[in-house]
Amino acid sequence: MEHIQQDNFMKNYVDYIVVGGGASGCSVTSKLLAKNQSVCLLEAGYSHRNFLLDVPAGFFKIINDSKYVTYHKTIPQKHLGGRQNIIPQGNVLGGGTSINAQVYMRGRSEDYDEWQEILRGNNDSHGWSWKDVLPYFKSMENNSRLDNEYHGSKGALKVSDSIHINELTHDFIKSVNQLGVPLTQDFNGREQKGVGLYQFMNSGGKRSSAAYAFIDPQKNNTNLQLKLQSKVIKIIIENNKAIGVEYKKDNKTFKIFANKEIIISAGSFITPKILMLSGIGNEKELFKHNIKCVANLPGVGENLIDHPECPLIARANGKYGYFKQVQGWRMIKNALEFLMLGKGPVNSTGVEAGAFINPINKNDLAYIQAFFVPSIYINSDTVNFIKDDYGMSITTVMTKPKSRGSVKLQSNNPNDPPIIELNLLKHPDDLKMMIAGQKFFLKALQEGPLGGKVKEIIIPNIKDLDDKKFEIHCKKFVRTNYHPSGTAKMGSDDDKLAVLDSKMRVRGVQNLRICDLSVMPNINSGNTSAPAMMLGLRCGDLILNS
Numbered sequence: 001m002e003h004i005q006q007d008n009f010m011k012n013y014v015d016y017i018v019v020g021g022g023a024s025g026c027s028v029t030s031k032l033l034a035k036n037q038s039v040c041l042l043e044a045g046y047s048h049r050n051f052l053l054d055v056p057a058g059f060f061k062i063i064n065d066s067k068y069v070t071y072h073k074t075i076p077q078k079h080l081g082g083r084q085n086i087i088p089q090g091n092v093l094g095g096g097t098s099i100n101a102q103v104y105m106r107g108r109s110e111d112y113d114e115w116q117e118i119l120r121g122n123n124d125s126h127g128w129s130w131k132d133v134l135p136y137f138k139s140m141e142n143n144s145r146l147d148n149e150y151h152g153s154k155g156a157l158k159v160s161d162s163i164h165i166n167e168l169t170h171d172f173i174k175s176v177n178q179l180g181v182p183l184t185q186d187f188n189g190r191e192q193k194g195v196g197l198y199q200f201m202n203s204g205g206k207r208s209s210a211a212y213a214f215i216d217p218q219k220n221n222t223n224l225q226l227k228l229q230s231k232v233i234k235i236i237i238e239n240n241k242a243i244g245v246e247y248k249k250d251n252k253t254f255k256i257f258a259n260k261e262i263i264i265s266a267g268s269f270i271t272p273k274i275l276m277l278s279g280i281g282n283e284k285e286l287f288k289h290n291i292k293c294v295a296n297l298p299g300v301g302e303n304l305i306d307h308p309e310c311p312l313i314a315r316a317n318g319k320y321g322y323f324k325q326v327q328g329w330r331m332i333k334n335a336l337e338f339l340m341l342g343k344g345p346v347n348s349t350g351v352e353a354g355a356f357i358n359p360i361n362k363n364d365l366a367y368i369q370a371f372f373v374p375s376i377y378i379n380s381d382t383v384n385f386i387k388d389d390y391g392m393s394i395t396t397v398m399t400k401p402k403s404r405g406s407v408k409l410q411s412n413n414p415n416d417p418p419i420i421e422l423n424l425l426k427h428p429d430d431l432k433m434m435i436a437g438q439k440f441f442l443k444a445l446q447e448g449p450l451g452g453k454v455k456e457i458i459i460p461n462i463k464d465l466d467d468k469k470f471e472i473h474c475k476k477f478v479r480t481n482y483h484p485s486g487t488a489k490m491g492s493d494d495d496k497l498a499v500l501d502s503k504m505r506v507r508g509v510q511n512l513r514i515c516d517l518s519v520m521p522n523i524n525s526g527n528t529s530a531p532a533m534m535l536g537l538r539c540g541d542l543i544l545n546s
């Protein structure tokens with residue numbers, strides 16, 4: 001039998017244990033430390049200090065093959081012709097915020113007012129409406145351009161406009177504008193719909209992740225025990241009370257205990273896995289794997305939501321975009337320009353502009369977000385179909401998908417990855433909206449200044465393109481936009497799939513909260529880092545005020 005050690009690196013008891021140092025885990029930790037609580041933050045991955053992670057242009061370098069990324073894989077997806085989606089997630093302090101494309105987005109007010117409605121049930125003081133969460137978004141934000149009703153400029157998270165924009169990006173904005181979409185300078189203000197440049201979580205060409213914003217300022221705080229490359233296996237529960245966790249570091253197993261609470265922030269795939277390995281989940285599922293049930297919560301691992309994305313890719317009729325900018329003498333020139341002057345394409349994550357539209361009813365809320373990339377977007381799904389060249393890509397993303405998937409255990413062995421059923425496009429309305437979004441943005445590649453720089457559209461094949469062919473194209477290329485959420489959702493008392501109450505407490509187990517995207521009852525419309533950090537700050541207050 002394996003020998004389990006008490007954690008004798010440092011103190012064996014802390015006030016709080018936070019499992020997972022990602023977007024939410026870092027921000028909740030900082031809130032607790034600010035009130036002089038002792039916290040042990042256990043992170044499975046590596047330190048965030050790495051040049052490639054810091055510079056915006058590092059994004060496309062690390063995304064397909066890096067030790068800072070865990071590549072989760074779905075089971076074959078029935079609605080995508082049996083393909084298996086690869087879903088990268090951060091394996092580093094800062095989690096997704098240390099590896100992502102840095103686009104700063106919150107979603108819209110209606111997202112949070114919807115949560116408020118979902119949580120209403122028999123509890124009247126749930127506190128998740130837009131009015132409740134906006135102060136958290138503003139308090140974390142250090143925006144270099146905006147300081148108003150919607151934005152803050154004194155927070156820890158640096159937000160700025162990109163220093164470098166490719167000319168194709170301006171063409172994209174003009175073309176989409178000519179299609180009737182209004183120009184916007186701010187997707188996080190009163191109105192989400194529009195087309196324009198994104199803002200980014202960085203400053204002066206350096207990433208501002210949750211690790212930099214929330215943990216670095218605490219590095220000399222003796223109340224913080226930060227343990228990297230420490231993978232939590234399960235929660236220690238006695239008499240339905242969470243008292244500690246077991247974790248692995250350097251192939252040894254350790255235990256550490258909390259005087260107050262344990263907060264699980266390991267992301268939407270691993271949070272439900274840890275809960276299930278600890279006996280919290282659907283009793284019947286746990287029984288299959290010989291795990292004793294501590295709390296029968298059938299919602300654990302259910303309600304998996306992700307934003308599906310689908311590409312449109314075109315070859316350019318000239319030397320436009322970023323092709324060859326990371327090769328040979330151009331790479332050296334760009335690196336020198338960045339290091340000596342802080343200028344040039346190294347300042348770009350490659351995703352520079354976007355749009356929020358409703359391609360079916362322009363008077364309704366936006367249900368499609370678009371990302372414009374001034375190069376040919378090669379990933380695990382497109383790699384076999386295209387050759388790199390001068391070109392451009394638009395990905396269309398469904399912001400409020402109706403499809404739901406699940407995360408289940410493969411076995412009771414913590415080393416086994418979870419079974420992920422992502423179910424993108426399972427719901428027929430999702431396919432309909434995706435096709436409408438694709439059709440709309442295809443026009444941007446065919447008309448206006450952008451259309452003028454297109455030699456040929458490579459994906460999809462536009463010859464005799466009809467709805468049936470669009471459907472085939474979507475099934476072939478739809479993939480994650482990297483935002484898995486919802487697998488341990490907050491819900492009202494009468495919701496049988498609610499894992500948490502509206503204070504993020506696990507139902508039926510004392511001293512245990514969840515704090516990451518898993519808690520979302522429905523996904524926000526737009527990228528998810530800022531919402532995940534907001535969840536951490538809000539969770540900190542809920543804990544400290546309880």
Ligand SMILES: Cc1cc2nc3c(=O)[nH]c(=O)nc-3n(C[C@H](O)[C@H](O)[C@H](O)COP(=O)(O)OP(=O)(O)OC[C@H]3O[C@@H](n4cnc5c(N)ncnc54)[C@H](O)[C@@H]3O)c2cc1C
Pocket residue numbers: 019020021022023024025042043044045063088089090091092093094095096097099100101102103104105230231232233265266267268270481482483484515516517518527528529530532
């Ligand atoms: C490639 C990519 C691009 C993205 N682009 C953007 C973007 O441009 N803008 C945006 O807003 N969002 C973007 N996102 C999404 C955003 O980064 C995530 O939604 C967000 O980080 C999720 O926060 P979280 O706290 O739920 O989980 P995470 O940030 O994933 O944090 C979970 C943490 O738990 C750790 N962990 C896992 N298992 C264990 C364990 N057993 N023990 C201890 N620790 C564990 C992980 O290593 C990780 O650090 C992107 C994400 C990815 C992956």
